[in-house]
Every structure is written in C-alpha cells, then in structure tokens.
Amino acid sequence: MVSITELNYSNTNTYWIEGSKGTLLFDTGWAGTFKSFCSALREHGKVLQDIDYILLSHFHPDHVGIAQDIADKGPVITIVSQQKNFVHAADGVFAKVKGLKFTPIVDDRLNVITTEQSRGFLQSLGIEGEIIYTPGHSDDGISLKLDDGRIFVGDLNPLYELELHKGTEIERSWNKLLAFKPSMIYYGHAKTYLMEGKEQKESKIDIYLINDNE
Numbered sequence: 001m002v003s004i005t006e007l008n009y010s011n012t013n014t015y016w017i018e019g020s021k022g023t024l025l026f027d028t029g030w031a032g033t034f035k036s037f038c039s040a041l042r043e044h045g046k047v048l049q050d051i052d053y054i055l056l057s058h059f060h061p062d063h064v065g066i067a068q069d070i071a072d073k074g075p076v077i078t079i080v081s082q083q084k085n086f087v088h089a090a091d092g093v094f095a096k097v098k099g100l101k102f103t104p105i106v107d108d109r110l111n112v113i114t115t116e117q118s119r120g121f122l123q124s125l126g127i128e129g130e131i132i133y134t135p136g137h138s139d140d141g142i143s144l145k146l147d148d149g150r151i152f153v154g155d156l157n158p159l160y161e162l163e164l165h166k167g168t169e170i171e172r173s174w175n176k177l178l179a180f181k182p183s184m185i186y187y188g189h190a191k192t193y194l195m196e197g198k199e200q201k202e203s204k205i206d207i208y209l210i211n212d213n214e
C-alpha cells in the first residue's frame with residue numbers, strides 16, 4: 001500500500017508518496033521555503049534523505065521553488081520528456097524578487113523519462129501507477145495516477161470547474177484521467193476530493209466529498 005502524506009509549508013500542497021521500495025516527493029513550494037519544508041518533514045517524522053525522486057506537476061514558480069535545494073541533498077528530479085523545455089520557466093520570476101534565495105535546477109542532474117517509461121520508474125519505488133501528460137493549465141502539466149485510484153493533478157483546473165472548460169485541453173486532460181475512474185483527487189491548491197461512492201483510502205488529510213450534482 002502506498003502511503004501519502006501531505007506536507008503543508010507554503011501555499012502549494014506537496015505530497016510525500018511512499019512505496020514499498022522508495023519515496024517520491026510530488027511538487028515543492030515557493031523559493032525560500034526550504035527551512036519550512038524541513039520543519040514540515042520533522043513534524044511528520046520524515047527524513048529528507050529518504051526521498052528518492054522529486055516529480056514536478058509543472059514548472060510554475062510555486063511548485064518548483066525549492067526543487068533543486070532538495071535535490072542538492074540527494075533526491076533526483078525526474079521529468080517527463082514533455083517538460084524538457086519548461087525546466088527553467090520560473091527562473092526569471094525568481095530573479096526579479098530582491099533578496100530571494102533560489103537555486104536553479106541543474107539540467108545535467110535531471111532524470112528524463114517518457115510517460116511510457118513511467119510505470120517502470122514508479123515500480124522501482126514499489127509504486128503501481130503511471131505518469132499521464134495532462135496539459136491545460138500549462139503545456140508542461142503532468143498528473144500522477146496510482147492504480148489504486150488516487151490521482152495527483154497539480155494545478156489542472158479542478159474537476160468542479162470542468163463545465164467552464166468544455167472543448168479545451170483541460171477537458172481532454174480530465175477525460176484521460178477520468179477514464180481511470182479515480183477515487184481521490186489531490187490538487188496543488190484545492191482541497192483533496194473523494195469521488196462520490198468511493199471509499200477513503202487513508203485518513204491523514206482533510207477531504208471533501210464531491211457530489212456529481214455540484
């Protein structure tokens with residue numbers, strides 16, 4: 001069973017995803033939040049060195065700000081090929097903020113895989129699932145889908161707004177994800193949703209029951 005811990009230390013929900021053979025960190029926070037990140041780990045009894053890989057839902061600044069700070073301690077940032085040209089998208093934003101400590105991602109230390117290779121990659125951590133390319137909020141958007149029904153979608157526009165995005169890339173990405181009949185949806189900012197009729201897999205985090213009619 002894969003265990004999920006939500007780490008709250010910035011405005012972004014980031015997730016410690018622990019399989020039977022290793023741990024994946026899904027998303028990070030804004031630049032300068034490394035200390036808060038370490039406190040959040042301590043709070044949950046976690047150790048940074050236990051993180052094997054960092055996966056980033058997309059490269060907006062509030063998701064990648066301390067990715068390299070963490071990677072400098074050992075974990076390897078893994079990207080899928082569709083994200084290659086976006087790795088430094090936030091650098092310019094951080095450069096404009098005076099006095100902000102930001103460490104740009106080091107390209108030659110990246111682990112670049114394809115979405116087709118993602119199942120094997122996740123299996124190496126004892127996690128059954130795959131990485132799905134889900135553009136819409138941004139062209140570099142990916143989601144992590146666990147075979148047990150839990151999905152991590154980053155900033156992909158929330159499901160309850162789907163009506164507003166008919167015929168767009170957002171809808172196409174959601175259709176890919178909904179085809180897997182997800183049970184729980186973990187967002188980058190919104191509350192975690194338990195899909196109606198699905199059983200909650202774990203209880204460490206606040207959840208919100210979504211009703212199809214809402």
Ligand SMILES: [Fe+2]
Pocket residue numbers: 058060137138155
């Ligand atoms: Fe974003």
